[in-house]
Amino acid sequence: MEEVDIGKRFVNGGEDELEEIINLYGERLLRYATAILCDYHEAENIVQEVFLSAYQNRNIFDGNNLSAWLYKITYNRCLNQLKKRKILYFLDIRSEVVLPEKDKGLSDEMLRALQKLKPMERALLYGRIIDGQSYEELSRLTGSSPAALRKQYQRAKDKIVKYLNVEYGRKESNYGQI
Secondary structure, eight states: OOHHHHHHHHHHOOHHHHHHHHHHHHHHHHHHHHHHHSBHHHHHHHHHHHHHHHHHTGGGOOSSOHHHHHHHHHHHHHHHHHHHHTOSSOOSOOSOOBOOTTOOSSOHHHHHHHTTSOHHHHHHHIIIIISOOOHHHHHHHHSSOHHHHHHHHHHHHHHHHHHHHHHHTOOHHHHTTO
16 A cells, blocks of 8 residues: 555545555554653554544645554654653663563663653654655655764764763674664
């Protein structure tokens, strides 16, 4: 199914189209939200809110680039959740990262390292590495230029590598390919 087609159908559609986008994007958005929030259970709630919000506001959606629209809603909801926690920067590492047993996505080491980054940096790394989004796609989501995102991406990668090397006593070459 082509994304433009489902986007156009979603605008005027009902619960069947909602179910279709949940099946198409649910898992990806859940992993994205988990990477930003570093909490699987909070991410589940956020993604549910995203789909509900998207469905309720589908009349303002133009039908183009459904993926970008859903990711932008997810990103904004995650930031709102972080503000509710009153933690914009994770200066302290929580002793336990909450993930379901079945999740094979990100290792505990990587989630702890991600907690050292700002939410925007986490979203950028996740978008580039896990979702394979281009800088142009990420630019539409964030409002930053592709060139600025390239620089931010490199800095975020460098922070992760440095943290992992210091925390886990590994040589830089082990994480240099992040």
